[in-house]
Amino acid sequence: xxxxxxxxxxxxxxxxxxxxxxxxxxxxxxxxxxxxxxxxxxxxxxxxxxxxxxxxxxxxxxxxxxxxxxxxxxxxxxxxxxxxxxxxxxxxxxxxxxxxxxxxxxxxxxxxxxxxxxxxxxxxxxxxxxxxxxxxxxxxxxxxxxxxxxxxxxxxxxxxxxxxxxxxxxxxxxxxxxxxxxxxxxxxxxxxxxxxxxxxxxxxxxxxxxxxxxxxxxxxxxxxxxxxxxxxxxxxxxxxxxxxxxxxxxxxxxxxxxxxxxxxxxxxxxxxxxxxxxxxxxxxxxxxxxxxxxxxxxxxxxxxxxxxxxxxxxxxxxxxxxxxxxxxxxxxxxxxxxxxx
Numbered sequence: 001x002x003x004x005x006x007x008x009x010x011x012x013x014x015x016x017x018x019x020x021x022x023x024x025x026x027x028x029x030x031x032x033x034x035x036x037x038x039x040x041x042x043x044x045x046x047x048x049x050x051x052x053x054x055x056x057x058x059x060x061x062x063x064x065x066x067x068x069x070x071x072x073x074x075x076x077x078x079x080x081x082x083x084x085x086x087x088x089x090x091x092x093x094x095x096x097x098x099x100x101x102x103x104x105x106x107x108x109x110x111x112x113x114x115x116x117x118x119x120x121x122x123x124x125x126x127x128x129x130x131x132x133x134x135x136x137x138x139x140x141x142x143x144x145x146x147x148x149x150x151x152x153x154x155x156x157x158x159x160x161x162x163x164x165x166x167x168x169x170x171x172x173x174x175x176x177x178x179x180x181x182x183x184x185x186x187x188x189x190x191x192x193x194x195x196x197x198x199x200x201x202x203x204x205x206x207x208x209x210x211x212x213x214x215x216x217x218x219x220x221x222x223x224x225x226x227x228x229x230x231x232x233x234x235x236x237x238x239x240x241x242x243x244x245x246x247x248x249x250x251x252x253x254x255x256x257x258x259x260x261x262x263x264x265x266x267x268x269x270x271x272x273x274x275x276x277x278x279x280x281x282x283x284x285x286x287x288x289x290x291x292x293x294x295x296x297x298x299x300x301x302x303x304x305x306x307x308x309x310x311x312x313x314x315x316x317x318x319x320x321x322x323x324x325x326x327x328x329x330x331x332x333x334x335x336x337x338x339x340x341x
Contacts, residue, residue, distance in 0.1 A: 045075040046291055047096040048130075048284065050107040051089050054082035056260050057233075057280075059339040061130075064281030065105075068288040074102070076288065086112045097123060103291030105284070108132040108139070126294050128287045132178065140294060143287040143317040145278045147178050150257060151185020151231065153321045154276040156192075158227055158255045161273055165195035166226025169218045171202045171211055171235035182231040182257070199225070204235045211238020212245075219246060227253040233260050233275075240271040259324060259332050267329055277332065279319035281339070286317055 048065050050058060062078050069076030079096060081088035086109075093116040096104055104120055106113060108129035114137045117127045121138035133142040158168070170186060173179045183201070190196045200218050204211035211230075215238050219225055228239035236256020243252045249271045256263050256275040266272035294313055302308040324332050 041072065041074045041296075043075070044295075045077060045099065045101045046103045046105070046288060047099070047101050048076065048078045048080075048105045048287075049089060049093045049096055050078065050080040051084045051086075051109060052082070053078075053080055056336070057258060059336070060259075060280035061284045063339040064284035065288065067281065068285035071285070072288065072292055074288075074292065077101075080107075084109065086110045089113060090116050093117075094119070096120075097125060101125060102295050103128070103288075105130050105143075105287040105291065106139075108134040108137075108142075113137075126291055128290050130283060130287045140311075141290050141313065141315050141317060143290060144283060144319060145321060146318045147181035148185040148188070149318070149321050150276050150278065151182035151187075151229075152189045153185075153323055154229055154255045154257070154274075155186035155189025157274060157276075157323045157325075158186075158229055158253060159190060159193040159196055161253055162193075162196065162226055164193040167197055167199045167222055167224060168227045168229060169200045169202060169215075169222065169225060170198060170229050170231070171204050171215060171239055172231040173206055174201060174203055179231040186229050186231075204230075204232075204238055206232065206234050208234050208238055208241075211235050212241045215239045215242035216246070219243075219248075219252070225252055227255070227273075229255045231257055233258040233263050236263055236272060236275060237266065240266045244271045259336070261333070261336050264324065264329060264333050264336065267324065267326060268333075274323055274325035277322045277324050279322070281335075283319045286319065290314065290317060 052058060065076050065078055079092045090112060093106060093113065097120050103126045105128045106117065109132050111134060114134050117134060117137040117139050120127050127139045129139045129142045131144045170183055172183050187198060199222050202214035202218055204214055211234050215228060219242065230236035230239055233256055236254060239254045243249055243254055253273040255273055259275060259277040263272065263275050267274060298305050298312050301310045301312045305312055
């Protein structure tokens with residue numbers, strides 16, 4: 001019995017020594033691969049280059065970008081013009097490159113940003129595109145919504161609200177890829193409901209007054225219209241206003257895109273049936289995560305990813321799409337208030 005106990009104790013001592021040795025051994029460090037130790041990030045800076053900084057839509061992005069920086073222990077800076085001035089965006093981008101940050105996120109709204117993305121990449125600064133994508137550039141990844149999914153979620157919810165039957169009109173910006181993809185998402189959702197037909201597509205030109213006028217014209221041409229869907233917030237507000245002025249609120253259902261306060265207030269009033277929300281705050285955070293992991297936590301595809309020119313990590317990160325109606329409206333209203341603080 002004594003010899004058995006001694007043998008067991010000896011095994012435990014050897015096992016314990018093995019575990020301690022394993023825990024004390026770090027993975028070999030190499031360019032592009034983690035060393036296993038926590039990196040010092042206090043002085044690291046990451047930039048988000050955008051435009052339209054004065055519109056409410058980007059409040060959630062600004063919030064998520066700052067929140068992400070605090071969560072990861074890095075400095076996050078948000079820059080860009082208050083309107084959609086591509087030249088000003090390029091200037092802001094180039095100024096960000098000059099600061100030699102660890103990474104840059106850019107709202108890839110225009111191909112004119114491609115040279116700056118490539119310039120950053122060639123300087124060893126990884127770039128992630130957000131909201132819009134420029135896949136022909138040297139960006140490492142795109143983080144954002146699947147435009148098709150946004151339309152599909154909205155189309156499915158509308159079809160359910162209609163009981164699977166009715167004539168629907170789409171308000172959009174035909175010829176613009178992002179909105180064409182959303183339109184196709186709506187159409188694909190409707191395929192599961194043979195009683196639903198798309199009777200007309202109206203061009204809002206991203207202008208509220210035009211959207212209202214187009215929606216009114218469509219209702220005149222289709223007096224039995226059951227619903228409008230919009231591929232952006234302008235279209236949704238235009239449809240809601242036209243339906244309200246025709247005293248058909250609730251009778252003609254309306255689905256919009258995005259969670260701007262005016263859209264949410266229209267749901268509250270009952271002039272909008274619902275809206276599709278992008279995963280805005282989390283989108284900015286995940287874009288930062290992609291950059292952070294690229295810098296600090298690349299898995300060793302090779303013994304030296306950088307020297308080997310090995311591309312690792314995701315190329316596309318698609319965020320969730322959520323539907324807002326009166327049942328969950330207040331949560332989003334409260335978040336909008338939070339984002340402005």
